[in-house]
Amino acid sequence: MRDVAIIGIGQTPVSEHWDISLCDLAVQAVKAALLDAGIERPEMLFVGNMLSAALSRQQNLGALVADHAGLRGIEAYKVETACGSGAAAVRMAYMAVAGGACDVAVACGVEKMTDGTPEEATAALAEAADALYEATHGLSFVAINALLMQRYMFEYGYRHEDFGPFSINAHENASTNPNAMFRRPITREQFVRSRPIADPITLLDSSGIGDGSAAVVIATGELATRLGRPVVRIAGSAGATDSVAVHDRREPLFFSAAHTSSQRALAQAGVTAADIDFAELHDAFSITAALSLEACGFAPRGKGVALALGGEISRQGRLPISTLGGLKARGHPVGASGVYQVVEAVQQLRGQAGSNQLPGCRLGMTQSIGGSGANIITHILERIS
Amino acid sequence: MSIPMYWRTSHQRLALTGEVCPTCEAKLFPPRDICPHCNSPAKTRFDFCGRGTVYSYSLVNVAPRGFERCAPYVVALVALEEGPLLTAQLTETDPQDVFIGMPVEMVTRRMREGSEQGLIEYGYKFRPCMERAEA
Amino acid sequence: MPLMKPTMDVGIIGYGAYVPRYRLPASEVSRVWHPGGDRAPVEQKAVAGPDEDTVTMSIEAARNALARAEIAPARLGAVWVGSESHPYAVKPTSAIVAEAIGATPHVLAGDWQFACKAGTEALQAALALVGSGMTPYALAIGMDTAQSRPGDVLEYTAAAGGAAYIVGPGDEAVALLQGSVSFATENPDFWRRPQQNYPEHGGRFTGEPSYFRHTLAAATELMEALGRTPQDYAYAVFHQPNRRFPREAAVRLGFSAEQIKAGLLVDRIGNAYAGSSMLGLGALLDVANPGDRVLHVSYGSGAGSDAFEWLVTDGLHERRHRAPLTSYYVNRVQEIDYATYARYRNKLQME
Structure with missing residues (x-):
């Protein structure tokens, strides 16, 4: 190669x-x-x-x-x-x-x-799910992710408001990205009071169309x-799949395709998750960001939300994510988002991220998800000095 | 669903019929012909008893087109007694009464209506287990 | 000789009820349409949920009947559904029900229609089919989600519910058929033409020349043919379009209030049309004892009555608790207001 x-x-x-x-x-x-x-x-x-x-x-x-x-x-x-x-x-x-x-x-x-x-867009997005056994039961794509979030909260004892840091961080970073869709910060209170779409997922858990x-x-x-x-340099590139329907997985709260593709990409790059300076993850919903952090090895199982609560995902944290707003606040034009992530990672690695610049970053990860964890592609990008 | 799509799967949906893997004995719903657990051919019919528990749930406030009639409604991942998870709506329950671990049972219901003229799609939903008759 | 009875002994080997959980109190209809006037002919009526119809309700009742009968569904030679609210004008309810319960493909599936008598008509035919030896088992269902024009007096009573009966050989029966009489004449008391959402009815005409004439004639002729008096019966159940008619029919025939009490469900669920007397019979089987005789008379507008005499056998006690009792469904109640009722029953113009 x-x-x-x-x-x-x-x-x-x-x-x-x-x-x-x-x-x-x-x-x-x-x-x-x-x-x-x-x-x-x-x-x-x-x-x-x-x-x-x-x-x-x-x-x-x-x-x-x-x-x-x-x-x-x-x-x-x-x-x-x-x-x-x-x-x-x-x-x-x-x-x-x-x-x-x-x-x-x-x-x-x-x-x-x-x-x-919006109704047509919602229906079209649901085609990412299993058409015969998920969408036919009246599940929007949001609802499928809501099932994951509800179970996650049950198993690990989080409250809805604990997911706030993902959205607050994304909006904060988007506020200074001229290409972002939502360029205004949000407060914790706004997050808590946000309108439910598919309980427990609210509007402010969700990326914008x-x-x-x-x-x-x-x-x-x-x-x-x-x-x-x-x-x-593209130091690592890998993809992996899981079942399209969430119900066909033995461990719905573990994104096995994220795990597999990130491990392969990291191995190809000859680095580990600990070496990654920042990550552009698929934060289509706050729960997706949490599950991705865990599957990639940035946090133990059940600790993705804790990582965010501890401030580690902000630009000043140990693993900044959504550094230019992410899917949540830069916006999620679905089939384009995976390229936006790579463009933004290159901006960071080149030192062209403006006021969002992460000082001295060398290794970035981008990870994009097709469906609710069904098809996951990871890239490791490396700045060559 | 188109007419052929509906017809091909209507028996499974009406009777909760899936498959059992002859190799690893995993029960499969929906039926899929190749066992996802051991990758062996699995075409042996298996009728599920229709009972299970709620593995997770969500209250859908913004319903996709064709589902507005019952909105807001609860959707769930149901862990069937025989093993597999499936995705379904819950019915005959108030959203605030649903909890993870709630025993539920399969019922047949109208799933979706395209229009007054269209085909009526029937399929499975789940409801809280009814108390059985007093002995 | 009006008495009908197959040459073989036949009877009910399994039964199952279904009533949806929603109830519209009569006071809600009065509040919206007749403030100040007390016209309520029942206390409340059962209303199907937004995802229910005659197909889904028939399937649940049939599953309950199968649970009591404990026969393989593939052995059902017929699946018949009587209703005035089949979800399709053309496309059989019975085939969907048969598919759902596992009775396809070798099954005589058919939909019956005779206003509120459609259920017992299917039952009468099922008795004949089994009694002729053509098939060992046949399923007959009476089920409705009855329609009524908003504000019409019928809106108080037109309800949802019904019951399923599996007919089989006499030696397996929980209730043996002793004989039946069917009585029908041309009678314009109630109708609904194609493309119409709501029925028309003859108001007070529906009483004397219609309900009472047919109900009383069928009951009287059956008792005469079998040599019975009302005192020979532990229970009687009649079609229940409102609070008054079945009570008056009982009085005129010489039955006591006690004899009809257990099968009288109209106050709590309204008139379930083709399901009405079928549900009443189910409620009686929930409490009857071996040796009890039950008189069961339906009425359907148009008009006709089927009258049956059932003799409860020793098998009933064992099978009764294999499925939810009729009373379970009657007693599970979630009240709704008129607006919710209007939404659930498609009474709002959406497009």
């Missing part, structure tokens, strides 16, 4: 982009990433997306985005792993470059959620060095 680096990043703000189409959002991110990389024409394009068929009645995004980005003729694909689609696109691009199929590939994540009504696109240019390490770009 060849050494692989990220040589360009691009992103649009996460927002309700009423005036920008699905395709144009992706084009903006791709063009920005290519400009950042100083590359005109990559050989391959991978577009991560979940909802284009359901909400925009559009498939075939590989060719569509390539054409509109001025890249007609290159090899291009849409990649889908529900909410983890963007990370899957990054992994596909990584494998293409590492395996020698090409030297430069672009991974783009895009989601255009406001082309459907928005439009957005992010892209990265992935190239061989050799090319990266030759171009003289700030070099961020």
Whole structure:
């Protein structure tokens, strides 16, 4: 396998982009990433997306985005792993470059959620769950995660308000990220009084639905060095699966796919969880952040919430997470989020995170989840000095 | 669900019929033909007794389309007596009375209605176990 | 000779009730539609929940009947559901019920319709099917989620509930059929045309020429044919459209209040239409003793009555407690207000 680096990043703000189409959002991110990389024409394009068929009645995004980005003729694909689609696109691009199929590939994540009504978006998101045995019983995607949260609180004795630090931290970090959707801090009291959606999950436990696109240019390490770009290396890349339906797991509170993919990615990078300086985890819901922390080995089972309560997830803590707002507050344009995470990790490693900059960080982890823990992709990114 | 999707699974949904793995004897619901525990073929029919306990639950305040009629309603992961977990709505109960570990039993109910003209989907829900008749 | 009886001994080998838990007090109907007037013909009525209908309620009653009968559901040669509230105008309730209880595919599934007599009509036919030797067991259900126009006097009583009966050979019976009489004439007391949500009725006409004529004739002719007097019966149960009719029928036939008390459920659940006399019979079987004779008379608008005489056997005591008693369902009560009732029973225009 060849050494692989990220040589360009691009992103649009996460927002309700009423005036920008699905395709144009992706084009903006791709063009920005290519400009950042100083590359005109990559050989391959991978577009991560979940909802284009359901909400925009559009498939075939590989060719569509390539054409509109001025890249007609290159090899291009849409990649889908529900909410983890963007990370899957990054992994596909990584494998293409590492395996020698090409030297430069672009991974783009895009989601255009406001082309459907909120009800349509909710129904489309539920397609990440088991269509026949979860969604048919009236479970929204929120409700499935609520089942995990309720059980977690029961087994480990937490109260709902104990999950507050995840959302408060995310909003705090988003407040200074110009690309974030929710740029206002929230208080503990606001968290406690938030409106229930699927008990115990409230509005402020949940990430926001928005439009957005992010892209990265992935190239061989050799090319990266030759171009003289700030070099961020993909030191580890791995994916793993679990059952789609939560009820098919023997231990619903353990994200085994997060465990497997993070262990593989860490092993590939030759580091351990303790070496990681910060993590962009899949905090679609506060419970998801807690379970991810535990599965990746950042906290023992049942202690993910305790880690947050202890202040360790803030930018001043032992393991900062959601450093630019995370899914919770930067916003969760589902199929794009996995790429946003990688873009933000590169911002941190390059020292381009503005007032959110973590001083001296060298190793970052990104982890994206498709479904309620069903398909989990982890990347370890390393700054090369 | 489309008509074929509904029809293919209607017996399982009406009668709570799953499978038992002939190799490791795990009881499987929903039926899935390859045992997720030992990866052996599992196509032997198994009828569940319909009793279990609540493993977790949530009160759905914002109902997906087609489910507004019963909203707000309680959904649950139910641990069946024979082993597997399944996802279902609870019925005949007040949300504040639900607790983890609550004994429940399967009943057949209307699940979802697309419209006045549409197919009525019937399937399993669970309710607190009824006290049996006095001996 | 009006008496009907199969040549083989047949009887009820299992029975099961179902009444939904919601109750609409009559005072709520009065509050919304008739403030100041006391027209309430019952105290309250049973209302099906938003996820219940004749199919789901029939399935639960059938499961209770199977629990008492302890036969393999595949041995049921017929699954028949009588109702005036089949969820589909075209698509059989009975096939869904048969599938749910495991009686498919070798089963004669059918839906019956004769207003409030649809249940006993299915029962009468099940007795014949088993009595002819065509099949060892047949399931007959009377079940309804009765409809009524908001504000109509029927809204006080039109209720939900019913019961399932498994008919089988006499030597397995908990109650042996002694004979039956069916009595029907053309009678325009109550109807609902296709596409209509609510029925029309003849008001006071539904009494004398309709309910009483058929109920009393069927009961009298059955007793005459069998050589009985009211004193020969431990219990009697009649169709119960309101508080007054079954009581008056009993008085006119010479039955005491004590004889009909245990089967009289109308005050607490309203009129469960095709389920009404079927549920009343279930309530009697919950308390009857071996050797007791029970007179059971249905009435359905349009109009007709089926009258049965049942002789309780030694087998009843053992089977009674294999499923929830009728009284369990009658006594589990969650009161709802008129607004909740309107929501549960689709009385609000949503689109």
